[in-house]
Amino acid sequence: MPIKLGPAGVPLSCKGRTIVEGMDDIISLGLETMEVQTVRMVAPQHFEQYWQAGVLANKTEFEMNIHGPYYSELLGNRVERGRSMTKIETTLQAARTINARHITLHAGHYGGMSPGSAANEQVANVFAGIVDRVHEIWHDDEDEFPVFPWIKDGTPSKIGVETSGRQELWGSLEEVLEVVNHVEGTIPVLNIAHIHARGHGKMRTSEDYGELFDQVRETIGTKEFYCHFSGVEHRSGNAMHYTQIKKSDLNFEPLAEFIVEDGGWLDITLISDSPLLEHDAMYMLQSIEKSRHRQLERKAREDRRRALAAQTGTTPAVLAAREEESAKLAEEANDDAEQQPAEEETLVESKAPAKKAAAKKAAAKKAPAKKAASKKEDDNVFDLDTDDDDDLF
Numbered sequence: 001m002p003i004k005l006g007p008a009g010v011p012l013s014c015k016g017r018t019i020v021e022g023m024d025d026i027i028s029l030g031l032e033t034m035e036v037q038t039v040r041m042v043a044p045q046h047f048e049q050y051w052q053a054g055v056l057a058n059k060t061e062f063e064m065n066i067h068g069p070y071y072s073e074l075l076g077n078r079v080e081r082g083r084s085m086t087k088i089e090t091t092l093q094a095a096r097t098i099n100a101r102h103i104t105l106h107a108g109h110y111g112g113m114s115p116g117s118a119a120n121e122q123v124a125n126v127f128a129g130i131v132d133r134v135h136e137i138w139h140d141d142e143d144e145f146p147v148f149p150w151i152k153d154g155t156p157s158k159i160g161v162e163t164s165g166r167q168e169l170w171g172s173l174e175e176v177l178e179v180v181n182h183v184e185g186t187i188p189v190l191n192i193a194h195i196h197a198r199g200h201g202k203m204r205t206s207e208d209y210g211e212l213f214d215q216v217r218e219t220i221g222t223k224e225f226y227c228h229f230s231g232v233e234h235r236s237g238n239a240m241h242y243t244q245i246k247k248s249d250l251n252f253e254p255l256a257e258f259i260v261e262d263g264g265w266l267d268i269t270l271i272s273d274s275p276l277l278e279h280d281a282m283y284m285l286q287s288i289e290k291s292r293h294r295q296l297e298r299k300a301r302e303d304r305r306r307a308l309a310a311q312t313g314t315t316p317a318v319l320a321a322r323e324e325e326s327a328k329l330a331e332e333a334n335d336d337a338e339q340q341p342a343e344e345e346t347l348v349e350s351k352a353p354a355k356k357a358a359a360k361k362a363a364a365k366k367a368p369a370k371k372a373a374s375k376k377e378d379d380n381v382f383d384l385d386t387d388d389d390d391d392l393f
Contacts, residue, residue: 003259004063005270005285006033007277008228019053019098023062031281033063035271036098038091050097051148057099058150063269065226066091066100066157072108074126075119075170081126084108088130095157096137099150102226102269104160104189105130107170119170123161124179131159131185159186160226165194165239172198173212177219188216190227193242193273196250197234203250209258213266223267229255229284230273244276245283252287260291 010022011029019036026034036053057064068091073080088105095103105127113119138156161180164171173188173195180186195212196203203209216222231248233240245252259266274280305316305323312319 002267003270003288004032004268005272005281006031006035006063007272007281008035008067009037009277010034011278012276013278019049020056023053023056026278027060027062029278029282030285031278033065033269033271035065035067035104036094036100037067038069038094047094047097050094054098054148054150058148064098064100065102065104065269065271066095066098068103068105070106072106073111074107074123075109075111075113077111080111085126085130089133092130092134092137092157095134096151097148099148099154100157102160102187102189103134103157104162104226104228106162106164109168110170115170115172115175120175120178123170123175124182127159127161127179127183127186131183134159134185156185159183160189161186162189162228163191163194163198165191165197165232165234167198167237173215177216181220187222187224187226188220190216190225191273192227192255193230193232193248193250194228194239197232197239198237200237201234201249204254206254206258206261209255210262213258213263223265225266225268226271227268228271228273230275230280242273242275244274245280252284253291256284256287256291259288260295 006026010017010019011025014022014025016022019034023034026032036050053064056062069084069087072084072088074084076084091103091105094100107123107126110119113122134156138151138154161176162171163173163176171194173190176188180188190212192203203212213225216225229245229252230250231243231245232250233243233248259268270281270284272278272281272284276283302316305319309316309319
């Protein structure tokens with residue numbers, strides 16, 4: 001089950017802002033991949049960074065990927081498509097320089113077209129041309145002595161078609177799978193946040209992820225997956241913006257559970273699109289490790305149960321039922337133990353007013369007696385005995 005995780009861009013914690021320095025930080029964090037962002041433009045001065053990154057990636061077997069322009073108009077008119085292809089061309093050149101395994105691209109708005117086979121056919125034709133172009137760049141016969149060894153010996157980047165997160169954009173899961181199924185050299189880029197948003201919050205359990213990956217595998221017959229993950233705020237089937245994972249209704253734990261329990265056949269690259277970038281990439285890595293730990297614990301319990309069942313002449317199912325009953329009784333005992341002090345405290349609180357009233361009542365009874373006694377003492381002081389006149393002076 002090969003799985004690689006990394007951020008979409010240079011890590012936030014990286015003191016330097018170059019791609020190579022970002023790669024160093026990613027490797028030190030125990031992550032294995034990154035996605036270079038060329039979402040708006042590729043400036044010529046960036047190619048020195050790309051060249052250095054390609055050399056480092058080739059030496060360390062670090063997986064490099066690249067994201068093309070966000071704003072594309074592949075379903076627009078000839079001028080709009082030409083403008084988009086110019087931007088994509090620079091991304092393809094950069095991808096060769098850094099030895100990118102995947103190039104992620106968007107199709108953009110439907111333009112004047114409606115969702116359906118005609119729009120899918122046009123997108124498929126455009127992506128077929130992009131695949132041909134990336135092969136031309138990679139195998140340039142005029143470049144007899146290529147500077148980069150991976151160009152001569154490696155394989156061209158795979159063109160990734162990304163699912164979109166808004167209803168007005170081409171790129172539902174079904175549309176992406178139909179195009180990828182007809183264009184060799186392309187792969188689907190499953191942006192889980194986008195799929196979740198377009199499905200009105202559909203990705204909630206490990207079974208949901210099982211259905212998603214099975215659908216892709218059955219449609220295009222692949223075991224290789226390139227995915228983006230992030231928290232997302234969504235409304236009415238549209239993604240509004242990315243959020244950190246812990247602040248979203250899109251949880252990563254179900255995907256981690258699926259990967260560990262049922263994803264042994266996957267070759268998956270997971271890119272963190274979160275605003276926290278490498279921090280959420282590390283969070284995803286830790287979640288997968290926790291799922292693996294839980295799986296090992298469960299298997300150990302099952303092994304002990306089978307061994308004990310063989311010794312006692314019973315079945316593992318019976319032992320499991322007994323363990324469950326014991327755990328239930330222990331939980332009830334804990335609840336009772338926690339409830340008893342609370343009840344005693346309530347009882348004490350309920351008795352307090354009664355005690356207070358009784359004390360007040362007793363004080364009231366004692367007060368007149370004390371007053372009467374005081375009065376008697378006063379009477380004695382002024383009750384003069386006339387027989388003892390000599391004692392007065």
